[in-house]
Every structure is written in structure tokens, then in C-alpha cells.
Amino acid sequence: MxxxxxxxxxxxxxxxxxxxxxxxxxxxxxxxxDGPGPGFxxxxxxxxxxxxxxxxxxxxxxxxGKVDWSDAPRALATWAAFAAMCAAFKLIGFLxxxxxxxxxxxxxxxxxxxxxxxxxxxxLAAGFYVLFPLALGVxxx
Amino acid sequence: MExxxxxxxxFAVALQPMNLLWCFxxxxxxxxxxxxxxxxxxxxxxxxxxxxxxxxxxxxxxxLAGIYYGAKYGGxxxxxxxxxxxxxxxxxxxxxxxxxxxxxxxxxxLGIAAIASFIAGTVGVLGLMLIAPPxxxxxxxxxxxEYFALMALGLAMVxxxxxxxxxxxxxxxxxxxxxxxxxxDLFSQTSRFTFGRxxxxxxxxxxxxxxxxxxxxxxxxxxxxRGGAPAIAVPKGLRNLLPTRQDLKDSRFAxxxxxxxxxxxGVLPGxxxxxxxxxxxxxxxxxxxxxxxxxxxxxxxxxxxxxxxNAETGGALIPMLTLGIPGSSTTAVxxxxxxxxxxxxxxxxxPENPAMFWGLVASMYLGNVMLLVLNLPLVPVFAQxxxxxxxxxxxxxxxxxxxxxxxxxSSLFDVWLLxxxxxxxxxxxKLDYPSAPLILGLVxxxxxxxxxxxxxxxSDGSLSILVARPVSAVMLSLALLILLxxxxxxxxxxxxxxxx
Numbered sequence: 267m268x269x270x271x272x273x274x275x276x277x278x279x280x281x282x283x284x285x286x287x288x289x290x291x292x293x294x295x296x297x298x299x300d301g302p303g304p305g306f307x308x309x310x311x312x313x314x315x316x317x318x319x320x321x322x323x324x325x326x327x328x329x330x331g332k333v334d335w336s337d338a339p340r341a342l343a344t345w346a347a348f349a350a351m352c353a354a355f356k357l358i359g360f361l362x363x364x365x366x367x368x369x370x371x372x373x374x375x376x377x378x379x380x381x382x383x384x385x386x387x388x389x390l391a392a393g394f395y396v397l398f399p400l401a402l403g404v405x406x407x
Numbered sequence: 408m409e410x411x412x413x414x415x416x417x418f419a420v421a422l423q424p425m426n427l428l429w430c431f432x433x434x435x436x437x438x439x440x441x442x443x444x445x446x447x448x449x450x451x452x453x454x455x456x457x458x459x460x461x462x463x464x465x466x467x468x469x470x471l472a473g474i475y476y477g478a479k480y481g482g483x484x485x486x487x488x489x490x491x492x493x494x495x496x497x498x499x500x501x502x503x504x505x506x507x508x509x510x511x512x513x514x515x516x517l518g519i520a521a522i523a524s525f526i527a528g529t530v531g532v533l534g535l536m537l538i539a540p541p542x543x544x545x546x547x548x549x550x551x552x553e554y555f556a557l558m559a560l561g562l563a564m565v566x567x568x569x570x571x572x573x574x575x576x577x578x579x580x581x582x583x584x585x586x587x588x589x590x591x592d593l594f595s596q597t598s599r600f601t602f603g604r605x606x607x608x609x610x611x612x613x614x615x616x617x618x619x620x621x622x623x624x625x626x627x628x629x630x631x632x633r634g635g636a637p638a639i640a641v642p643k644g645l646r647n648l649l650p651t652r653q654d655l656k657d658s659r660f661a662x663x664x665x666x667x668x669x670x671x672x673g674v675l676p677g678x679x680x681x682x683x684x685x686x687x688x689x690x691x692x693x694x695x696x697x698x699x700x701x702x703x704x705x706x707x708x709x710x711x712x713x714x715x716x717n718a719e720t721g722g723a724l725i726p727m728l729t730l731g732i733p734g735s736s737t738t739a740v741x742x743x744x745x746x747x748x749x750x751x752x753x754x755x756x757x758p759e760n761p762a763m764f765w766g767l768v769a770s771m772y773l774g775n776v777m778l779l780v781l782n783l784p785l786v787p788v789f790a791q792x793x794x795x796x797x798x799x800x801x802x803x804x805x806x807x808x809x810x811x812x813x814x815x816x817s818s819l820f821d822v823w824l825l826x827x828x829x830x831x832x833x834x835x836x837k838l839d840y841p842s843a844p845l846i847l848g849l850v851x852x853x854x855x856x857x858x859x860x861x862x863x864x865x866s867d868g869s870l871s872i873l874v875a876r877p878v879s880a881v882m883l884s885l886a887l888l889i890l891l892x893x894x895x896x897x898x899x900x901x902x903x904x905x906x907x
Contacts, residue, residue: 367805
């Protein structure tokens with residue numbers, strides 16, 4: 267059996283979004299006494315999105331476009347570390363969380379020695395502290 | 408006379424010491440960003456945008472524009488020395504630039520790229536100065552139907568040239584329109600697509616989406632790059648960077664070709680500097696007496712695309728400033744910057760903010776001179792940027808992105824949205840969805856819906872108003888024609904060839 271392509275799945279996801287937009291927009295006023303209501307514009311782009319997604323899904327069966335996902339583990343690991351940093355803001359503050367993210371990227375993703383990773387993470391965090399709160403008066407998370 | 412007095416006013420603004428300093432900072436930063444493969448001007452401008460709230464808007468605009476055109480200069484360095492374009496606009500420069508470098512003429516290639524960039528960049532600013540004010544006056548006659556049609560035409564152009572698949576480009580535009588619609592509807596006070604979250608009532612901040620898609624998405628997409636390829640060494644000494652008299656003579660037509668093609672393509676929404684540089688390269692090859700030498704390292708093959716991608720900047724600012732319609736990701740971010748600072752880009756922008764507009768124009772003249780002076784002797788210094796380790800750069804980009812988003816809203820919810828849009832930006836790259844249509848849909852979505860609803864209020868709900876008025880009818884017909892292009896095999900083949 268032929269494997270379904272990335273276009274198929276992305277078309278399906280966007281088709282779902284289009285359907286959600288249509289269903290939600292149809293609950294709002296379409297045309298009122300003062301002219302078009304809040305549902306007018308979303309309904310039309312929702313319909314367009316659903317139709318185009320369907321076109322993408324159908325056309326994906328005749329195409330063999332493959333996506334190279336070989337770099338995805340590195341990208342997703344970095345994204346997960348970034349999301350963890352965002353979650354850690356409330357607990358430990360921006361600077362330590364940012365230093366940890368930097369340490370992870372340098373030591374784990376780029377396989378640099380731990381000393382290099384520690385130096386880069388401390389230096390960048392210190393640089394951020396000096397530049398943003400001290401020099402520019404910008405509040406950190 | 409009016410232009411001359413405006414320009415004098417502009418130089419009075421641009422020559423203020425702080426504005427000169429910010430112009431310098433912008434062009435240097437732009438050059439560095441241009442040299443660095445991976446990080447482009449939209450990501451940089453989006454990241455720095457929140458920090459510009461602390462600055463005078465004129466100075467901030469001068470700096471951000473400096474990044475925009477400075478990156479075009481820097482992009483050639485990486486193309487010539489590394490055969491890797493620093494940004495997409497420099498792809499065409501790789502063809503002959505790298506060959507020149509391999510033939511031992513790296514200095515001449517870098518020199519001619521800087522000179523072509525300066526000449527064409529200056530022509531682009533001249534065009535901006537001459538065309539923008541009359542176009543703004545002309546568009547004062549536009550009403551809601553014309554604005555709606557104009558925005559539809561702009562989006563159609565961006566979709567046409569947005570990527571290999573027009574369906575994907577259209578879908579990206581529609582997602583942008585949807586994101587723009589999230590929040591409270593100003594006409595009826597209805598909350599739309601807010602998922603019950605209070606934080607979404609005021610909508611999604613453009614900065615969050617732009618930084619997420621461009622900066623975080625770019626970092627994630629480039630994580631597989633573990634180290635730089637070896638670059639060809641830059642010859643030392645200014646004399647070795649100067650092209651010969653014969654080089655300049657051979658490039659005469661290329662300078663003019665690049666300047667004009669780049670500028671006029673820049674005015675068209677969606678076309679962009681990559682297409683401008685390829686068309687200019689193609690014209691240069693077509694009219695050359697030795698087309699067979701193209702690709703082996705001819706100086707015209709560097710001058711034409713480099714000129715075109717720099718002249719495009721001046722052209723691209725025209726629809727953004729005079730009509731409020733950006734034609735590319737970078738101009739979309741610049742438009743958002745103007746809106747965030749409290750300005751309203753459109754027909755009234757120039758008459759209401761002459762100091763800002765003319766200050767920007769004058770700063771671009773000065774910035775181009777700065778770039779020429781900087782780029783010729785300092786190319787070896789900028790080339791050192793290529794040695795900067797990515798494991799330092801990427802955490803830096805991620806950190807600046809977070810600080811940038813948090814500084815505008817002080818909301819951790821926005822930081823989470825940033826992470827979400829970052830992942831979305833990465834997936835868009837992997838799945839080949841162009842990001843420019845999404846950003847333009849987001850930027851224009853609100854205004855487009857407003858214009859459509861106002862038009863329909865004017866006509867008591869009849870859509871015929873959009874085709875009854877000649878200007879909007881012509882623009883909508885053009886938009887429709889553009890969207891039907893893929894149905895015509897030959898045109899679609901041309902479109903795909905232009906994109907490749």
C-alpha cells in the first residue's frame with residue numbers, strides 16, 4: 267500500500283481547520299441591518315480553506331513528493347528544550363532557564379566539551395542581563 | 408521643487424547625530440545578517456522590533472530599513488566566498504561570483520558586487536523619492552472597494568510567486584487571514600476564535616507570529632548545520648578588492664539593467680529580490696556578446712543580480728508606504744513596525760509624516776554610501792562572521808526572541824504562542840508552505856475585512872459595488888487572472904521556471 271504523503275496530512279489538518287472555521291462562523295451573524303456581520307468574512311475564507319485543502323489532499327495521491335525528516339529529531343529536541351525553558355520561567359526566572367537552554371544546545375546538540383558549554387551559557391546569560399535589564403531597562407520574563 | 412524641499416528636510420533629519428548613528432548600526436547589522444547564512448532580514452527586524460519602542464520612531468525606522476538594505480550587500484559576500492547565499496536574494500550571485508573567486512578573482516567579485524549594490528541601491532532610492540509622493544496623492548481617491556481590491560491583488564501576486572504550489576501559498580494566506588481574525592470584532596464586539604481565552608480577546612500580536620515563524624522556525628530548520636563550509640580567503644588590501652577598469656566597462660549595462668529591473672520588480676507585490684536578481688541575470692546573459700561564458704565567472708554575472716536585489720529595496724517600499732500594502736515578508740514586518748509605533752501607512756502617510764518619510768529617503772542615500780565605504784575595505788572583517796559558531800548564534804536568537812516578545816506584552820501566554828508559531832514555522836519550511844503569504848495575510852487581514860465590510864455597507868450588502876467601480880473592477884479582474892494562471896500550462900511553466 268502506498269504511504270500517504272505529507273501533503274495529504276497537512277491538507278487534512280488544514281481541512282479540519284477550515285471546517286472548524288465554517289462551523290464556528292456560521293453561528294455568528296452573516297448579514298445584518300448594518301451590513302455584513304462578524305461571520306461574513308470568516309465563513310468565506312473557511313469555505314476557501316476547506317476547498318483548497320480538499321484539492322491538496324486529492325492531488326497528493328498523484329504526487330510522490332517526499333519530505334526529508336532526517337533533521338527532525340534535532341529540531342524537535344531543540345524545540346522541546348525551548349518549550350521547557352518557557353515553562354521554567356515561572357519557577358527559576360529567565361536567566362537561569364536561558365543558561366540551561368544554551369548549555370543543552372551547546373553540550374548536547376552540538377557535542378561541545380562541557381567547559382565550553384558552561385562558559386557559553388554563563389557568558390550569554392550575563393550578556394543578556396547587562397544588555398536588557400541594566401542597559402536598556404527591558405523587563406525579562 | 409517639492410521633492411527638493413522634502414529631501415532637504417530629510418537630510419536635516421537623517422544627519423542628526425543619533426539618526427546617523429542608528430543608520431550606521433542598521434547597515435552594519437544588516438551586512439552581518441546578510442553574510443550569515445540562515446538568519447534573514449525579516450527575522451532580525453522582527454526580533455529587534457520590540458526593542459525599538461524605546462527609540463524615536465524616525466531613528467528606529469532608519470535603523471530597521473538599514474538592516475533591510477544592508478543585508479542585500481552582505482549576502483553577496485557569502486555567495487562569492489562560500490557558494491552559499493547569505494540570503495535568498497543572493498542566489499543568482501553564486502553562479503558567477505563563486506566561479507570568479509575560484510579563478511582567483513574574489514576581490515574583484517566582491518568589489519563589483521559592492522559597486523553595483525551602491526549604484527542600484529541609489530537608483531532605487533531615487534525611484535522611491537520620485538514615485539512615492541505622486542502615487543500617494545493618486546491613491547487618495549481610493550475608497551473601501553478600491554482598497555479591498557488592491558489588497559486582494561497584492562495577496563494574489565504574493566500567492567502567484569509564493570512558492571512551487573499555489574494551493575499551498577493560498578492556504579498559507581488563508582491561515583494568515585484567520586489569525587488576523589482572532590480577537591474581538593470591532594464592528595459587533597463579538598469575540599471570534601478566542602477558545603475562551605481572555606488573552607486572545609485583543610488578538611494575536613503580529614510580532615509573536617513574525618518572530619516565531621521567521622526567527623524560531625529558522626533556527627529549528629537550521630539545526631542540522633553543524634559547522635560552516637570552508638570559505639575562499641578574501642584578498643588583503645583595498646587595491647585587491649577594486650575591480651579593473653575593464654571590469655567596470657564590462658559591467659556598464661549590468662549596472663543599468665540591475666537598477667531598473669530591480670526597482671520595477673520591487674514595486675510589484677510578491678515578486679521580491681530573488682526574482683529580480685534572476686531576471687536581471689537572465690537579461691544580462693541574453694544580451695551579452697559572450698553568453699557562453701556566463702557561469703564560468705564573468706563580472707557582469709555578479710553586477711546584474713547584485714544591482715537588482717539592491718534596487719528592489721527602494722521599489723518595495725513604495726506600495727508599503729503609499730498604499731499600506733507590503734509586497735514581501737520584510738516590508739510586512741516594516742509595515743507592522745510603523746503601525747505599532749502609531750503610524751498609518753497609506754496615502755496620508757507622506758503628507759502627515761513628511762519628516763519620517765523624507766528622513767528615511769535621505770538616510771537610505773547616506774546608508775548606501777556607508778555601505779560602499781564599509782564593504783570595500785572591511786569585507787575581510789565581515790567575512791569573519793562566517794566563522795561565528797552556530798552553537799552561540801542559535802541560543803542568542805532564541806533568547807532575543809523571547810525577550811522581544813515578552814517586552815511588548817509582559818505576557819507569558821505570548822511566549823507560549825511564540826513557541827507554537829516557531830514549531831509552525833519549522834513545519835511550514837519542511838512541508839514547503841511559503842511563509843510570506845501567511846505573514847501578509849495576517850498583516851492585511853484586518854484591513855481587508857474592514858474594507859470589504861465597509862464596501863458592503865455602502866452598497867446595502869450588494870457585492871456588485873466591487874465590480875461597478877472601474878479601478879476596483881480592474882484590480883479584482885487582475886487578481887482573478889493571476890489566480891487562474893496555473894490553469895494555463897505555459898504560464899505555469901514560466902512561473903515555476905522563474906521561481907526556480
